Amino acid sequence: xxxxxxxxxxxxxxxxxxxxxxxxxxxxxxxxxxxxxxxxxxxxxxxxxxxxxxxxxxxxxxxxxxxxxxxxxxxxxxxxxxxxxxxxxxxxxxxxxxxxxxxxxxxxx
Amino acid sequence: xxxxxxxxxxxxxxxxxxxxxxxxxxxxxxxxxxxxxxxxxxxxxxxxxxxxxxxxxxxxxxxxxxxxxxxxxxxxxxxxxxxxxxxxxxxxxxxxxxxxxxxxxxxxxxxxxxxx
Numbered sequence: 437x438x439x440x441x442x443x444x445x446x447x448x449x450x451x452x453x454x455x456x457x458x459x460x461x462x463x464x465x466x467x468x469x470x471x472x473x474x475x476x477x478x479x480x481x482x483x484x485x486x487x488x489x490x491x492x493x494x495x496x497x498x499x500x501x502x503x504x505x506x507x508x509x510x511x512x513x514x515x516x517x518x519x520x521x522x523x524x525x526x527x528x529x530x531x532x533x534x535x536x537x538x539x540x541x542x543x544x545x
Numbered sequence: 546x547x548x549x550x551x552x553x554x555x556x557x558x559x560x561x562x563x564x565x566x567x568x569x570x571x572x573x574x575x576x577x578x579x580x581x582x583x584x585x586x587x588x589x590x591x592x593x594x595x596x597x598x599x600x601x602x603x604x605x606x607x608x609x610x611x612x613x614x615x616x617x618x619x620x621x622x623x624x625x626x627x628x629x630x631x632x633x634x635x636x637x638x639x640x641x642x643x644x645x646x647x648x649x650x651x652x653x654x655x656x657x658x659x660x661x
Contacts, residue, residue, distance in 0.1 A: 486647065
């Protein structure tokens with residue numbers, strides 16, 4: 437079967453750095469997406485990785501290792517507005533998106 | 546604003562009833578996806594349409610059906626509603642229906658359905 441694992445919940449402090457991990461086992465791989473979802477709102481696209489390595493976008497970076505079936509989202513200089521769920525999704529060999537259950541990130545002052 | 550629109554924003558109805566949710570994709574997007582998200586749960590993929598044709602099916606109940614019209618807007622029909630159908634229903638759209646690895650789904654604001 438296809439599986440994506442993310443921690444259910446993480447807590448971090450305002451101004452700090454947090455790393456949210458995602459491991460996947462899918463039938464094939466055609467890219468990995470990260471989305472941010474505030475409670476009661478729509479998911480919004482953050483990043484896409486298809487090659488190994490780090491992609492940086494301002495305070496957010498996403499890393500991929502295809503050989504390890506592993507990705508992480510790194511959030512720097514945390515702000516209270518970063519409190520949200522972060523969803524990892526993998527595009528499989530049939531080009532279908534397989535979604536993780538999401539990681540709820542709580543930021544404390 | 547993603548450019549994907551959904552109506553209505555909120556819907557309150559009774560068990561046994563039928564409702565229709567509507568979605569208009571971003572300009573230029575050919576594919577529409579429907580998702581269900583119950584309280585504090587992950588996204589559950591229901592169904593995908595590409596240029597009017599059903600492309601993929603997820604965990605969609607037989608009581609639910611959808612279609613995509615020639616102008617590319619889509620409707621999700623939910624019938625014989627049960628209390629457990631109360632959820633946020635999201636529509637997303639993408640350019641080419643996922644046939645390119647980087648094809649990104651953009652989500653509408655959702656319809657919150659409450660079944661009493």
